[in-house]
Amino acid sequence: DAGVTQSPTHLIKTRGQHVTLRCSPISGHKSVSWYQQVLGQGPQFIFQYYEKEERGRGNFPDRFSARQFPNYSSELNVNALLLGDSALYLCASSFNRASSGNTIYFGEGSWLTVV
């Protein structure tokens, strides 16, 4: 069975541009979360979506937005890119929403470099 898949795997953007990152959860999983991991640090929570609704949001500016589609895949959008947005963006999926003790699986991430 396919795990959590993310695309693109690597991309380079210029400051001020916009980026869209995509995530397909494990088949049957209804919850998708996004995390940002800056080099040398642990991942930081950005969003959680469950059944197409936002269920949680981390301490990130409004330039970050996301959505979940009827097939439970998800997109993370970042506007007006800053150099500090350069990071590994991770998508995680689980069958149910968080706090239920479900196993949460991560994808391999999308490496974003802002120049």
Added chain:
Amino acid sequence: DAKTTQPNSMESNEEEPVHLPCNHSTISGTDYIHWYRQLPSQGPEYVIHGLTSNVNNRMASLAIAEDRKSSTLILHRATLRDAAVYYCILEYGNKLVFGAGTILRVKS
């Protein structure tokens, strides 16, 4: 946010058990404890999770203190493939709260 505290790094010999400690003194009654590991340039890999009771799976064991303020991940026989950053994480609300992790080095 609830936080976890782990040693910055640990070293183990191959084929010996490894005990990775984690303190989470501010944990609440409904927070699950998760352990993930991460290799360079890869996403975090699930290891184990639990709430109150000790847990075992094919990868590791998780020992949770009775007051839940600490836990220990046990790798029964370390191999070179176990060298990674190990994160002890609390799940609460709708998110996983990662700490800085422990770099585990395994010597052959």
